[in-house]
Amino acid sequence: MRGIFPFAAGAAIMLVAGWAGFPRAIYKSRPQPVDFSHKVHADKAGQKCEDCHAFRPDGTFAGIPTLDKCAGCHAAVMGATVAEKNFVEQYVTPAREPQWAVYARQPENVFFSHIAHVKRAQLTCDTCHGDHGASDHLLPYQEDRVSGYSRNIWQTADRVKTTRAAMTMSACVECHRQQGLEHSCLDCHK
Amino acid sequence: MIGPNKQIRAARYGMTIDVDRCTGCGACMVACAVENNVPPAHAGATDRNGITWIRVYKIDNGLPYPETRSAFIPVMCQHCGNETPCVHVCPQQAVDVDPATGVVGEMPQRCLGCRYCMAACPYHARYFNWWDPAWPKGMEKTLNPDVTPRMRGVVEKCNFCHGRWHAAKQQAAAEGKPDTEPVQYLPACAEACPIKAIQFGDLNDPAGAPARAAQSGGSFRLLEKLHTDPKIYYRSKRDWVRASANAPHPFAGQHEAGKENHRG
């Protein structure tokens, strides 16, 4: 009996480390450059996601707006929040683009067409991005230490079970397979 | 697999290349490399180990000077539709034939670099990255964002400019067109050819220019005896050009079969 103890101890240590410690240790967390509130902007600046996150005429998706779009309103401090004051002082006035960490950033060889999913497949933004658009603060960006990609698109506690949290190839393939739209690798890879 | 609940009209993209019009200028080779982020040659690269997704060979009728007559014949992946040789041999499933377009696609990121497909390809249309891709300082700014650069140790080849195909599909989505119809686009070589010797389109569309040209007289395909059903059709009025399509290699000149012709 005593002979099995070191083996069991080793296995137990690794099981605890692998299940409890590793999933935390693999990510490093960093804050976004600006404490941006989608909620405030949805109330005051635009009604729909497309008002800021627009499609270009050729169908490509412009993604996060650039500074000149922000500076259209925030040329000077408008409100009373510290976040806005910092944003204007650190980015607008010196005309420096904030280096946003993109939760949905994809590997270089992935071709993802927003317009095919939004306009053709009629998916709503929250199918993938959750309640990102109604949030008051940006979540810290959790970056995988090895691969460099975000842990998830928009992880909130109640969302883990219901929708796709991370944008992995298996998640894409699963849906495409259900839709009968899985033809070849080059459908989504470039 | 095309799923049962989605009816799409499959395309069969292909080309007709008029050999009698090709001047051998090389515009297609340059446009292809620019479009697909193929790096400039490593100092040690030769015509045996360089990367040219489309390569224009000079062939001749085998007669001595001054009876010798030459022709230029651009050769790229022939997108075999029947028993595609490279698909069969790939141990990584990195190569597939898209049933919706007929394009033989390859995923360099899946490739483990065994080069079995290069040995299997009867058209010598696959190329291996013997060196890290390197661009002169600053030139990486001119890379095409629609195509990923590949790394050392993988095989790559023509895929009918799928970056342009993606862009055309995206444009079609923006215009509200359904995705059940094949999109129209032009690969870089067909667009760049100054004399329009390369025509590209859906071979399933009987009214399309490539389909009509493929049916016309003087049309031939490379190594038809292998029954690989290539989607690149060539045309020439000259008998010796058509006969050369059955040579095992475009640069196996008629002078000394099997010996490499350095001008080719």
Place this chain on the structure above:
Amino acid sequence: MTSTRRDLFKLAGGAAVGALFTPAPWRLVTDTALWSETWPGVPRPARGEIRAKYTNCSLCPAGCAVRARCVGEQPVALMGVLEHPFTHGALCPFGLAGHHLPYHPARIAQGPVKQAAAAIASALARCAANERIAVLDLRPGRTASWTYRRALAQWKNGTYLTPPRTLGGNLAVNLAAAKTVLSFGTPLLDGWGTPGNVIAAREGFRLIQAETVESRTAVMADQWLPIRPGSEPALARAIANVLGNQPLHDAALETGLTEAQIVAAARELADNGPALVLDARERPEILALNQLVGSLGHTIVMRREAPVPAEWKNAVAATELSAVPDGSVRVLLIDESAPGPYLPWSAVEKKLVAENPVVVAFAWSGEGYGRHAQFVLPTAVYPEMVDDIPAAVDSPAAMFRLSAALVPPPADVVNPAEFVAALAQISATNTLRERADAIHKSGRGTLFTYADAKSTALKDVKADGFWKALNEGGCWMDAVPERQEIPKLAFGPPAATLTADNLPLAVVMAEAPAGLGSPILSKMYQESNLRLAEDRVVLHPTVARECGVEDGGRAILEAGCGRLDVLVCEDPGSPQGVVQVAAGPRTLDLCGSSPRAKVVRA
């Protein structure tokens, strides 16, 4: 209880087994695979909005219209403008990769500007009465050319030098009118004139190519006359004799053709007109055939120059290099920023004074005259430069189009025209606009704009709009006058050919000159042998054996005035007694003046 070494191994074994039942190892495998896809060392293309910008290619005198696909402001691909009424959307391989040139490893971005200016000033101060300051302009007819001519007029011994040319100045070729074209080695389908225009006109004429080797043009010609190297003038004489019902003498022997072939070619020129005779080297005795077959006024026409401001008329006239006395140029400024024909250095060098001449090359790389000049001053390169491109040789109408800057040039580049203007103390800062205004004032011709593919009569455009359209991609084309003047060809004496009997091989320039191009052109020169690189020669296998060299081996090409390391390519389709080389600055320096050479083992 004591722990033994064995327990430690058990612990490790247990840990290993335990780890397999956690997500950690599997996750690490996936993550490593993801990381390896963007392996450091593989660059990531920048992403951004795709835009189109328009310009005109200034790499050669054709000036093809270009649509640049840009990510943000950076061009990532170039293509032609399909609707252009003259260039028809065609781009050659060199133009297709022109946007790489600013990043070429041979690019020079800095140079001894102050030292060059000081050296020129001191040389001018001690310039003797019979000595000159000269500007060699490889592409005459530009607005910059007018600046040189105005500047040189400020000095009593200023000389404006141009490469010798018969066609391309006020004489143009009208290919669209030709029914039969006899070309003596002209690379008609491989970069001559404007590729798009040549292709558009190609259906309309029969092409007879008289050339020693089967060039790209010979491959595509309706008939190829494989003549002996250097026998072009003899063939021209023979054809003239047929046309004048004179006996052929021994032309067949001299040219290597049969008498029947010569007679047939001559008959075709005479009977299937309008005909046109072109020569790669524009030898007067060959171009004289045009007079015999009645080309003048039909396929060779007069062309007006694009209007210039009246106040520019105080300018020196162009002088051909050969007309300048030997040993008389003290200061030579060579403008290579707009590439044109390369004159062999030996021809240039003998015009310089014997002691301390000052030679300054304005170039974006040191690969051309920079190899011989004391000072190489960096210029902008296409697509950084702003320059105008005069009409090419095959345009019957004058043109004015700008090569607009798609990317900003490095900070220290020199504008050659402004540099020379500053030396002469004249003002030349806004010359392109002044020229555009002068053209606008004339009210002639049409403006074609690229973005909307529209032609507008110039008189319906405002001056500012004209200038804006030219900068954003546009081309002004002169109206062709209704009454054609019959041009006259000025024939000089036949060029003397040097013979060097100890050199067994005739040199044939099998590849048209292309200049330094993008590194991606390795696809044509190195990764395939579609085009002949400047460091390669082609020999018939028998000739190679006689020379003691082999296919793929290194060799030395020796001519009267030097030697060059080359790589040998054997081609059984190549004629015997001939070495094929590519025309480039190095080979032209070596073989440009003496057409014979030998190849020896390295």
